[in-house]
Amino acid sequence: MSSIIKIPFGPQHPSFKEPENFMFKVDGEYVVDVTPRIGYAHRGIEKALEDRTYILDLYLVERICGICSQAHTTCYTQAVEEALKVDVPPRAKYIRTIVAELERIHNHYYWLGIVAHEIGFETLFMYTWRDREIVMDLLELLSGNRVQYAMNMIGGVRRDITPEISSEIMKGVKVLGERMEYYKKICSNERTVLTRSVNVGILKTKDAISLCAVGPTLRASNVKRDVRADDPYAAYDEIPFHAVTYDGCDIASRIATRCDEVIESVEIIRYALGHLPTGSIEVIVSRLVPSAEIVSRVEAPRGENMHYLKSNGTDKPERYKVRAPTLANLTALCKMLIGGYIADIPVVIAGIDPCFCCMDRLTFVDVNNDKSWGWKGEKLRRYGIKWYKKQ
Amino acid sequence: MVQETIISLLQIVIFPGFLFFIIAAFFYEWVDRKFVARLQNRYGPLHTGPLGLLQPFADFLKLLSKEDIIPYAADKLLFSVVPIFMLSLPFTALFCIPIVNSTAPISFEGDLILVIFITTLIVISVFIGAWSSTNRFSTIGGMRACLQMLGYEIPMTIVIAGPAIAAKTLSISKIVQWQTAGFWFILTQPLGFIIVAICFLAELQKIPFDIPKAETEVVAGWLTEFSGKKLALLRLAGDLEFVLAGSIMTSLYLGGPSGFWFMPPFVWFIIKLTVCILILSNLRGLFARFRIDQLMRGVWKYLTPLALLQIILVELIPW
Amino acid sequence: MSMEEELIRHLLKKPVTLRYPYEKLPPVKGLRGKHVWDSERCIGCGLCATDCPAFAIELIGKGLTAELKIYLGRCLFCGQCEESCPREAIRLTQLYELAESDRKNLILEFKREST
Numbered sequence: 088m089s090s091i092i093k094i095p096f097g098p099q100h101p102s103f104k105e106p107e108n109f110m111f112k113v114d115g116e117y118v119v120d121v122t123p124r125i126g127y128a129h130r131g132i133e134k135a136l137e138d139r140t141y142i143l144d145l146y147l148v149e150r151i152c153g154i155c156s157q158a159h160t161t162c163y164t165q166a167v168e169e170a171l172k173v174d175v176p177p178r179a180k181y182i183r184t185i186v187a188e189l190e191r192i193h194n195h196y197y198w199l200g201i202v203a204h205e206i207g208f209e210t211l212f213m214y215t216w217r218d219r220e221i222v223m224d225l226l227e228l229l230s231g232n233r234v235q236y237a238m239n240m241i242g243g244v245r246r247d248i249t250p251e252i253s254s255e256i257m258k259g260v261k262v263l264g265e266r267m268e269y270y271k272k273i274c275s276n277e278r279t280v281l282t283r284s285v286n287v288g289i290l291k292t293k294d295a296i297s298l299c300a301v302g303p304t305l306r307a308s309n310v311k312r313d314v315r316a317d318d319p320y321a322a323y324d325e326i327p328f329h330a331v332t333y334d335g336c337d338i339a340s341r342i343a344t345r346c347d348e349v350i351e352s353v354e355i356i357r358y359a360l361g362h363l364p365t366g367s368i369e370v371i372v373s374r375l376v377p378s379a380e381i382v383s384r385v386e387a388p389r390g391e392n393m394h395y396l397k398s399n400g401t402d403k404p405e406r407y408k409v410r411a412p413t414l415a416n417l418t419a420l421c422k423m424l425i426g427g428y429i430a431d432i433p434v435v436i437a438g439i440d441p442c443f444c445c446m447d448r449l450t451f452v453d454v455n456n457d458k459s460w461g462w463k464g465e466k467l468r469r470y471g472i473k474w475y476k477k478q
Numbered sequence: 479m480v481q482e483t484i485i486s487l488l489q490i491v492i493f494p495g496f497l498f499f500i501i502a503a504f505f506y507e508w509v510d511r512k513f514v515a516r517l518q519n520r521y522g523p524l525h526t527g528p529l530g531l532l533q534p535f536a537d538f539l540k541l542l543s544k545e546d547i548i549p550y551a552a553d554k555l556l557f558s559v560v561p562i563f564m565l566s567l568p569f570t571a572l573f574c575i576p577i578v579n580s581t582a583p584i585s586f587e588g589d590l591i592l593v594i595f596i597t598t599l600i601v602i603s604v605f606i607g608a609w610s611s612t613n614r615f616s617t618i619g620g621m622r623a624c625l626q627m628l629g630y631e632i633p634m635t636i637v638i639a640g641p642a643i644a645a646k647t648l649s650i651s652k653i654v655q656w657q658t659a660g661f662w663f664i665l666t667q668p669l670g671f672i673i674v675a676i677c678f679l680a681e682l683q684k685i686p687f688d689i690p691k692a693e694t695e696v697v698a699g700w701l702t703e704f705s706g707k708k709l710a711l712l713r714l715a716g717d718l719e720f721v722l723a724g725s726i727m728t729s730l731y732l733g734g735p736s737g738f739w740f741m742p743p744f745v746w747f748i749i750k751l752t753v754c755i756l757i758l759s760n761l762r763g764l765f766a767r768f769r770i771d772q773l774m775r776g777v778w779k780y781l782t783p784l785a786l787l788q789i790i791l792v793e794l795i796p797w
Numbered sequence: 798m799s800m801e802e803e804l805i806r807h808l809l810k811k812p813v814t815l816r817y818p819y820e821k822l823p824p825v826k827g828l829r830g831k832h833v834w835d836s837e838r839c840i841g842c843g844l845c846a847t848d849c850p851a852f853a854i855e856l857i858g859k860g861l862t863a864e865l866k867i868y869l870g871r872c873l874f875c876g877q878c879e880e881s882c883p884r885e886a887i888r889l890t891q892l893y894e895l896a897e898s899d900r901k902n903l904i905l906e907f908k909r910e911s912t
Contacts, residue, residue: 092614094614094615116770116771203766206766206767207685207686207765207766208765208766208767209514209685209763210517210763210764211766213518213520214518214519217519277765277766279686279767280766282769282772283766283767283768283769428769430689430769430770431769
């Protein structure tokens with residue numbers, strides 16, 4: 088009782104790339120309780136989206152996250168195209184798929200480096216981030232920018248894939264696939280990595296389903312749920328692939344799941360480049376979007392990404408809501424942390440691939456009266472000042 | 479008489495004395511950083527000085543010029559004394575190691591025990607530094623440092639007794655003289671060499687045993703609250719311990735400054751010291767970090783029985 | 798221990814770091830860098846200013862005598878101005894070293910030559 092001390096992790100902490108606050112109650116080296124406080128990276132994006140036209144919104148949606156940018160723009164353009172009732176040409180769908188899979192490879196290499204850094208394995212961190220430069224160079228060749236590619240537009244994609252770019256991509260992904268096989272071998276054989284990742288951060292299957300985990304976190308607990316397979320979008324209904332699952336429910340399985348997903352992505356890119364249909368890459372669409380309510384989902388590298396759009400016939404959206412995958416994984420994260428060691432906290436948090444900047448949205452829900460409302464910026468500011476004065 | 483005093487004063491201050499040890503500490507920190515960087519396919523220090531040789535010195539100077547903050551709740555006397563205490567301990571131990579010829583500046587029967595006692599005192603001063611900081615992260619780091627010490631002290635002491643038993647003396651200088659006349663102990667006690675390398679990694683708090691200083695878990699562990707001049711002295715103390723660890727491994731197992739006749743013994747010592755430090759750096763780049771309970775389990779289950787086995791072999795085999 | 802051969806092999810390889818600014822990679826074709834404006838083609842429609850997500854383009858005047866002012870400090874280098882222009886008058890080149898120490902130097906003013 089008296090030996091329980093409270094340790095704050097964050098908002099500034101060397102192991103987080105983004106600010107969040109977790110208040111841990113620890114007893115010796117065991118974690119007894121955890122309380123997350125989110126909202127440090129809240130930027131008011133949903134409100135800003137309502138003030139801008141659809142073309143300007145595309146770039147704002149892209150900047151919700153630095154790494155899942157293609158996933159967010161794909162979700163957005165799918166929603167707007169469905170409201171406009173236009174169909175994107177097949178070549179554009181294939182190009183969107185190729186860029187999305189390249190982004191998935193980028194994200195998983197980045198993540199593997201971060202997890203290696205958290206467990207102290209500096210060498211693997213340096214190697215994976217060196218190999219990540221290959222995929223960033225490929226994306227620069229395709230789109231002109233290393234992150235936030237702006238390849239999508241409402242009605243198709245912006246740039247085409249020429250045969251030279253196609254052969255460069257084939258060469259690059261071959262190297263990436265081979266390196267990932269090597270890293271997978273290392274992570275399943277190296278004793279120091281295994282002692283830090285096997286049976287750490289356990290999330291049982293029924294907990295994963297009841298706490299609504301998404302993405303590789305869910306698939307490493309032996310639940311086969313992948314938006315690309317269940318609800319195909321872009322070109323995924325024409326490209327054969329497997330959704331990867333493992334049944335270890337711990338961090339070692341999550342590492343293995345993501346390594347296998349990279350190898351699957353390499354195969355998808357090869358198939359897509361080999362079967363690229365000819366034709367145009369865009370259709371011209373009108374700037375005014377008729378009234379509709381659309382929900383669109385994509386499989387971002389971190390999990391299932393959902394956007395909701397309500398349009399009203401003008402050239403600005405009436406309401407836009409973003410549900411990022413990390414928000415869904417947050418309750419599962421708290422369940423994983425309790426009962427573990429302090430030394431495992433950074434690894435477990437890094438293991439769900441957190442992207443706190445995607446996550447922070449604000450809404451008020453009154454569960455008893457079944458109401459929900461929002462606050463304007465000025466009211467939020469005054470409440471914040473009052474709260475800090477009370478501390 | 480005056481000339482002898484002047485010569486021994488020069489020996490203590492310059493060579494092989496304080497200045498030489500400080501230069502060696504900076505040099506070997508550069509060697510460590512450059513080697514680990516090349517293993518990881520990057521450059522390491524590059525611009526300060528030729529090949530980046532002056533980088534550790536530049537880091538030291540920069541820290542000396544930063545603001546020195548003492549936390550409000552810290553125990554001021556202990557907090558200020560710890561860096562000085564931790565700096566003086568490796569210097570004392572380094573004077574007991576023979577560097578230039580087969581006799582060290584301090585050499586008496588039992589200085590091996592003094593050196594091992596100094597390594598224990600280093601851990602105690604780590605704990606005092608952590609405790610007087612009154613910061614949550616420092617407390618956790620200090621407790622972990624003590625737990626770690628409980629683990630590796632025993633196998634290290636047992637195994638270091640191996641060369642002492644074989645040479646029938648407890649003085650490092652006499653062990654080195656025995657090896658010069660006979661053969662190097664690494665040939666008959668390779669297991670001891672490996673165990674000493676692992677235990678020194680734990681004492682220096684380097685990966686895979688840098689649990690008290692784990693950057694991603696407890697900010698900086700027991701070093702969290704030190705800043706400015708105190709941090710500069712603590713980092714210098716850490717580098718000196720690195721040189722001390724390499725020197726002990728060289729003297730006890732590789733014969734110290736003994737070698738063939740075409741180079742002076744001092745150069746041989748430097749070469750062997752560099753080899754030992756490269757081995758420690760390589761181990762640093764190869765592994766991930768252990769958790770504290772896994773460390774204790776591993777040390778008590780595997781290292782201690784192996785250390786006892788090594789001592790039994792030393793007793794049984796007649797040479 | 799399984800990474801040891803890989804580590805030793807890297808001792809013989811050249812480090813992969815690029816020593817910028819002494820070594821530079823050539824920029825790719827299609828890199829989105831500094832803007833360049835063709836005054837002959839511009840008709841002053843103002844679509845680039847309307848469609849800029851960062852409100853970084855300002856159109857001074859109207860029609861065939863319009864002039865452009867681009868705030869590079871706000872620009873996202875997204876390329877929407879290039880897309881929206883119906884006459885391909887504004888283009889993004891491959892110049893990417895655009896850092897300045899004075900904010901006034903980051904404003905690009907494109908003027909028409911008076912005939």
